[in-house]
Amino acid sequence: MADTHTATPYGLAHHFDDVEQQREAGTLGMWAFLITEIMFFGGLFLAYILYRSTFPDDFAAASAHLDWKLGGTNTGVLICSSLTMAMAVYHSQTGNKKWLIICLLLTMILGAAFLGIKAYEYHDKYVSHLIPGFDFHWTGHGSPKHVEMFYYLYFVMTGIHALHMIIGLGIMTVITVMARRGRFTPEYYAPIEISGLYWHFVDIVWIFLFPLLYLLGAHIHH
Amino acid sequence: MESEVQNKAPRTHYINARYGLKSWLFTIDHKRIALLYLASITFFFFLGGLFAVLIRLELLTPKGDLVQAETYNRFFTMHGVVMVFFFLIPAIPATLGNFLIPLMIGARDLAFPRLNLLSWYIYVVGAVFTLIAIVGGGVDTGWTFYTPYSTTYSNGNVLLTGIGIFITGFSSILTGLNFIVTIHTMRAPGLSWFRLPLFVWSHYATSLIMVLGTPVIAITILLLAFERIAHVGIFDPKLGGDPVLFQHLFWFYSHPAVYIMVLPAMGVISELVANMTRKNIFGYKFVALASIAIAIFGFLVWGHHMFVSTQSVYAGMIFSILSYAVAIPSAVKTFNWTATLYKGSISYNTPMLYAFGFIGFFIIGGMTGLFLAALGLDIHVHDTYFVVAHFHYIMVGGTIMGYLGGLHYWWPKISGRMYPEGWARFAALVIFVGFNLTFFPQFLLGYQGMPRRYYAYPDEFQVLNVMSSAGASILGVGYLIPMVYLFWSMRYGPKAGSNPWGAFGLEWRTSSPPPTENFKVTPVVTWEAYEFSPVEETEVIDISTP
Structure with a gap:
C-alpha cells in the first residue's frame, strides 16, 4: 500500500478512491478479523464451560492453586495498557507526535510487564509440577485427571492469549518506528487506530479469562 | 479489441502487462492471483481424483484384493482431505470469486491486495505440509479425524495433515474477510446492494461462513494436535474427555463448509441462468436473501451428523427440523431458476448445459439430504453409501458443475479467447453421463446397506459397484477433456470480444482480458441487475486508449 503518486493524497493505496474509503476498509477488515478471533477463542470457552459444568469441584480445586493476586495485577496492567493505547490514538488524531x-x-x-508476570506464573507451575503431560503431579483435593484437564485448558487459553500479546507487541514496535519517522498525520492515522482495536480485543479476552480461571476457586484455601 | 484496430500494437492487459515468474509470484493483481489459485486447485483436483480412481479400482471386485484394508483407509482419507480442503473450498471463491468480484462491482482490486496474495501463499504452505504427509504414507482417519482414534491410536501422519489443514484454513479466512470488506466498501457509485449481481451476493454469504466457521476448525485441529503430541487433553475418554465434543466442534465448521462449497456455485448458476435466458432472474431479492438464509441456517444444523452419536433425542429433533428448514431457501433458488427459464430466450451453450446439470443434480442431492435429516430414516442409512452418494451429488454434481459452467462462461474474460464449443458440449455430456453412472448406483447400494469406508463387500453388491467404477472412469475422461481444450484455447482459440455472450454485468463492460486496473474510468451504475432490454446496446467503458 506504499505506492504514492504526487497526485494522490498521502498514504492512499492505488486501488482506493480516497483516504476515507481506505480507512473504512481497514477498520471493517480489523473488525471482521476480531470476529474470527472470537470464534477461535469460542471453541476453547466452549470446552472450558463443558468440563467446568461436568467436574465443578475438581475445577474449583485446581483453580485455587492459581494466584489470583498475580492474575488481578495483570488485569490491572492490561486495562492501563488499553488506556495508554486509547490515548495514543487520540494523540495521533491531534498530530501530537511526542505524546503519540x-x-x-x-x-x-x-x-x-504482563508477559513478565505471566512467565513468572508459568515458572511457578513448572516448579509445582502442574504442567500437563510434563511430569504432572497433583496431591491436593480432586481427581488428578480432571485437575490436569483444567491446567491443560489454562495453558492453552492463556498461552494462545500470550501469543496474541507477543504479536501485539510486534505490531506496536512497527507503528512506533513509523510514528518516529513521522509517517502519521491527523489525516492518516488509520494504522494506529486499527492496531488499537486489536490491542483492546486481546485485553478483553483476558478480562474473560481472569475470572473463569483465577476467581473460580479463589475462595478455597489450601 | 478496439485498440488493436486503432493502434495495431497489442493491447496491454493484465496477462501481458508484465512478464516473468516474479511478476506472477509477487503480483498483487486479483486477476493474476486468481490464476495462481486456478493452477494450484487444478493440481489438487487431479491428485484427489487419483485417489478416487484407486478407491474405485479396489471396489471393482467384492474381495479386498488390490490393496490392504489399511491402505484403502488411507486412499479414502486422502481423497477426502485433498478434495474438501484443497479443492472444493477454494474452488470457486478463490478463482472465479477472486477474479470477478472486483470486476463485477466496478473496483480496481480487492480491498486488501497484499492480503490476497498472502492467502495464496498460506494455501501453498498448508498444501506442502499435506503433500509431505501424503508422500510420507498418508492418514487413515477419514477426513473427519474423529477422536480418540485420531488423537491416540492412528499411526498415520495425523499431525502433518492437521497442520496443513490448520494453515490452509487461514487462507480461507483471509479470502472471506477480503471479500466482505471489498463488497462493503468498494462498490462503484450507484451500485446499491440490490443492484449487485447474484454471484456477489452468494460470495458475500460464503464469506460470512468462512469468517465465522473456519476459526472453529482451526482451534479444534490445534486441540487435536496438542492431545496427540502431549497425551493430555479433552477429547479422549481415557483422559476424562468427551469424543462427542470433538464431533460438535468439527461439524460446527464442517457442515457450514458444505455451504462454502455450494453457495458460490449457486451464484454462478444465477449468472448463467439470467444471462443465458436473457431475462432478469425471477424474484431477484428472494434469490439474493436465500443465500444469506442458507448461510445462517447452515450454522444451526451441525447436529444432524450426530444422530447416532449419543446426542440427546430432543437435540436430534431440533437439528432435524432445522435441517429441513435449509430446504426452504434452497428450494427458493431452484424454483426461481426454473421460473426464469419460462419464456426466456435460452441459449443451449456449454455454460447453460452445466447450469441444467447443476439444477438437476442439486435437486437429487438436496432431496436425499432430507432423507438423511429424518431421524428415523437416518438410522437406517447412516454411514452407508447413501450418504456418500448424497454429498457427492451436492459437492461434485453441484459445486464442480457450477465451477466448470462458470469457468467456461468467464473463460473469454479470463483468457481473452473462446473455448471450442463443440468439444465443450461433448465434455459436458460425458461428465453428465459419467457422474450419474458413478453416483446413482451408490444410492441403491447404501439403501441396501453397503457401509461406506469398507474395502470389501458381499458379492450381491458387485453389479452396482462395477457400474459405479465404470461411471467414474467416464467421469475422469470427462474432466480431462476441458483441461486439454482450455489449455489449447489459450493460444489457438478464436479471440473473444468484450462481451461475447451479450451478457449483463460490469465485468462484460471492460475488455477481454481486462487491463490491470480493470476499468480506465470508474463506472457509474444507473441500471438494475440483469436489466435486459432489447433496444439498449451495452456500452464498453474501457476502450484502452491511453
Whole structure:
C-alpha cells in the first residue's frame, strides 16, 4: 500500500478512491478479523464451560492453586495498557507526535510487564509440577485427571492469549518506528487506530479469562 | 479489441502487462492471483481424483484384493482431505470469486491486495505440509479425524495433515474477510446492494461462513494436535474427555463448509441462468436473501451428523427440523431458476448445459439430504453409501458443475479467447453421463446397506459397484477433456470480444482480458441487475486508449 503518486493524497493505496474509503476498509477488515478471533477463542470457552459444568469441584480445586493476586495485577496492567493505547490514538488524531510515541512506548512497557508476570506464573507451575503431560503431579483435593484437564485448558487459553500479546507487541514496535519517522498525520492515522482495536480485543479476552480461571476457586484455601 | 484496430500494437492487459515468474509470484493483481489459485486447485483436483480412481479400482471386485484394508483407509482419507480442503473450498471463491468480484462491482482490486496474495501463499504452505504427509504414507482417519482414534491410536501422519489443514484454513479466512470488506466498501457509485449481481451476493454469504466457521476448525485441529503430541487433553475418554465434543466442534465448521462449497456455485448458476435466458432472474431479492438464509441456517444444523452419536433425542429433533428448514431457501433458488427459464430466450451453450446439470443434480442431492435429516430414516442409512452418494451429488454434481459452467462462461474474460464449443458440449455430456453412472448406483447400494469406508463387500453388491467404477472412469475422461481444450484455447482459440455472450454485468463492460486496473474510468451504475432490454446496446467503458 506504499505506492504514492504526487497526485494522490498521502498514504492512499492505488486501488482506493480516497483516504476515507481506505480507512473504512481497514477498520471493517480489523473488525471482521476480531470476529474470527472470537470464534477461535469460542471453541476453547466452549470446552472450558463443558468440563467446568461436568467436574465443578475438581475445577474449583485446581483453580485455587492459581494466584489470583498475580492474575488481578495483570488485569490491572492490561486495562492501563488499553488506556495508554486509547490515548495514543487520540494523540495521533491531534498530530501530537511526542505524546503519540510516549503513549505507544507505555503501552508496550505494560504489555511486556504482563508477559513478565505471566512467565513468572508459568515458572511457578513448572516448579509445582502442574504442567500437563510434563511430569504432572497433583496431591491436593480432586481427581488428578480432571485437575490436569483444567491446567491443560489454562495453558492453552492463556498461552494462545500470550501469543496474541507477543504479536501485539510486534505490531506496536512497527507503528512506533513509523510514528518516529513521522509517517502519521491527523489525516492518516488509520494504522494506529486499527492496531488499537486489536490491542483492546486481546485485553478483553483476558478480562474473560481472569475470572473463569483465577476467581473460580479463589475462595478455597489450601 | 478496439485498440488493436486503432493502434495495431497489442493491447496491454493484465496477462501481458508484465512478464516473468516474479511478476506472477509477487503480483498483487486479483486477476493474476486468481490464476495462481486456478493452477494450484487444478493440481489438487487431479491428485484427489487419483485417489478416487484407486478407491474405485479396489471396489471393482467384492474381495479386498488390490490393496490392504489399511491402505484403502488411507486412499479414502486422502481423497477426502485433498478434495474438501484443497479443492472444493477454494474452488470457486478463490478463482472465479477472486477474479470477478472486483470486476463485477466496478473496483480496481480487492480491498486488501497484499492480503490476497498472502492467502495464496498460506494455501501453498498448508498444501506442502499435506503433500509431505501424503508422500510420507498418508492418514487413515477419514477426513473427519474423529477422536480418540485420531488423537491416540492412528499411526498415520495425523499431525502433518492437521497442520496443513490448520494453515490452509487461514487462507480461507483471509479470502472471506477480503471479500466482505471489498463488497462493503468498494462498490462503484450507484451500485446499491440490490443492484449487485447474484454471484456477489452468494460470495458475500460464503464469506460470512468462512469468517465465522473456519476459526472453529482451526482451534479444534490445534486441540487435536496438542492431545496427540502431549497425551493430555479433552477429547479422549481415557483422559476424562468427551469424543462427542470433538464431533460438535468439527461439524460446527464442517457442515457450514458444505455451504462454502455450494453457495458460490449457486451464484454462478444465477449468472448463467439470467444471462443465458436473457431475462432478469425471477424474484431477484428472494434469490439474493436465500443465500444469506442458507448461510445462517447452515450454522444451526451441525447436529444432524450426530444422530447416532449419543446426542440427546430432543437435540436430534431440533437439528432435524432445522435441517429441513435449509430446504426452504434452497428450494427458493431452484424454483426461481426454473421460473426464469419460462419464456426466456435460452441459449443451449456449454455454460447453460452445466447450469441444467447443476439444477438437476442439486435437486437429487438436496432431496436425499432430507432423507438423511429424518431421524428415523437416518438410522437406517447412516454411514452407508447413501450418504456418500448424497454429498457427492451436492459437492461434485453441484459445486464442480457450477465451477466448470462458470469457468467456461468467464473463460473469454479470463483468457481473452473462446473455448471450442463443440468439444465443450461433448465434455459436458460425458461428465453428465459419467457422474450419474458413478453416483446413482451408490444410492441403491447404501439403501441396501453397503457401509461406506469398507474395502470389501458381499458379492450381491458387485453389479452396482462395477457400474459405479465404470461411471467414474467416464467421469475422469470427462474432466480431462476441458483441461486439454482450455489449455489449447489459450493460444489457438478464436479471440473473444468484450462481451461475447451479450451478457449483463460490469465485468462484460471492460475488455477481454481486462487491463490491470480493470476499468480506465470508474463506472457509474444507473441500471438494475440483469436489466435486459432489447433496444439498449451495452456500452464498453474501457476502450484502452491511453
